Structure formats: C-alpha cells, structure tokens
Amino acid sequence: MTPDGLEFDEYGDFLVIEADTVNAKEFYNRAVKYVEMNYRDPEEVYKGKVEGEYLKIETFKLNLTTANNAGIKLPIDAGTLLK
Numbered sequence: 001m002t003p004d005g006l007e008f009d010e011y012g013d014f015l016v017i018e019a020d021t022v023n024a025k026e027f028y029n030r031a032v033k034y035v036e037m038n039y040r041d042p043e044e045v046y047k048g049k050v051e052g053e054y055l056k057i058e059t060f061k062l063n064l065t066t067a068n069n070a071g072i073k074l075p076i077d078a079g080t081l082l083k
Contacts, residue, residue: 025052 019027035057039045048056067073 028052028055031055031057 029052032055035042035045039059045057045059046055047058048054
C-alpha cells in the first residue's frame with residue numbers, strides 16, 4: 001500500500017518492494033494509517049489484525065470500470081483480500 005493506494009506491475013500483479021531501511025512494524029503502521037485515513041468505516045475493512053505484526057484487509061470498489069456489451073454498458077465492481 002502506498003499513499004496513492006495499491007501498486008501493480010505492468011501485468012496487474014502486486015508490486016513487492018524490498019526496503020532495507022523500513023522494518024515490518026513500520027510497514028504495518030503505515031498500512032493501518034492508510035486504512036484509517038481512507039476508509040469510511042475502517043473496522044469493517046479489517047479482517048485480521050495482530051498489532052504490529054499482521055494485517056488482513058478486504059477492499060471493494062463499486063463501478064471500477066464499465067464494459068460495453070452489444071451497446072449495453074455494464075458496470076464492473078472489484079474486490080480483493082490483502083494480507
């Protein structure tokens with residue numbers, strides 16, 4: 001997670017960034033801060049949480065994009081579970 005949301009590579013896979021100067025607890029704290037600042041009800045987003053060690057969130061985006069099928073526009077929603 002970044003301040004701008006999730007980062008993906010050119011194939012749509014999550015980017016894994018190695019950082020020698022940031023430890024796991026700091027990444028955990030940053031992820032919690034992001035969720036707290038960007039979700040209306042953060043407690044609904046958390047699906048698992050071990051303070052300073054583990055964070056599991058579920059996120060969902062309504063109308064992420066629209067598909068055009070035979071002239072009919074169909075909204076496409078998306079959801080993911082992140083650990």
